[in-house]
Amino acid sequence: QQQVKQSPQSLIVQKGGIPIINCAYENTAFDYFPWYQQFPGKGPALLIAIRPDVSEKKEGRFTISFNKSAKQFSLHIMDSQPGDSATYFCAASISNFGNEKLTFGTGTRLTIIP
């Protein structure tokens, strides 16, 4: 049973556009929602994370929007650049349990074309 559903599977956006990647979760006990970024040939790395006490978090050009009632969260990339081309994974966990309970989405392969 997939607890975190991620869409789209792949996304192509022109430079300067705003790609949006969406995730939906089922377990209302989840209280930590990170996004990991993975470049080809590399391991994933934490990009940005949010907790449900806020509806939005920004770090540079990356923004997480969180809708607790809809059990959905999304990643927006402002002024996207070719260097943002990567695979993005959303994830969710119950923070008291640690990473052994971290559930990843299926990933979105993002391509930013010049």
Next chain:
Amino acid sequence: DADVTQTPRNRITKTGKRIMLECSQTKGHDRMYWYRQDPGLGLRLIYYSFDVKDINKGEISDGYSVSRQAQAKFSLSLESAIPNQTALYFCATSDPGGSSGANVLTFGAGSRLTVL
């Protein structure tokens, strides 16, 4: 040097062979993990270890075993490899006592395994 080093980076083997993937880390973290990445399936946890004497099964442990030889070393073994174990494998670490928080995973660069 990378904080989390995986060897080999690429391996092709045949069905039935025993394979070991190794992971070493210089971050001083107690917690180590092995994940498997498949297209369309994301990252799934195989095994995790909170210290040298602690080994726990993850979501998809069947067909795999692990050994925590030291705080810095965590290896994954496939006793008899089969084609559906063809995947990209990642080792990761985390530090619950660190300033970055318990939920931040630091991943290695991955080991691509092909079982023919």
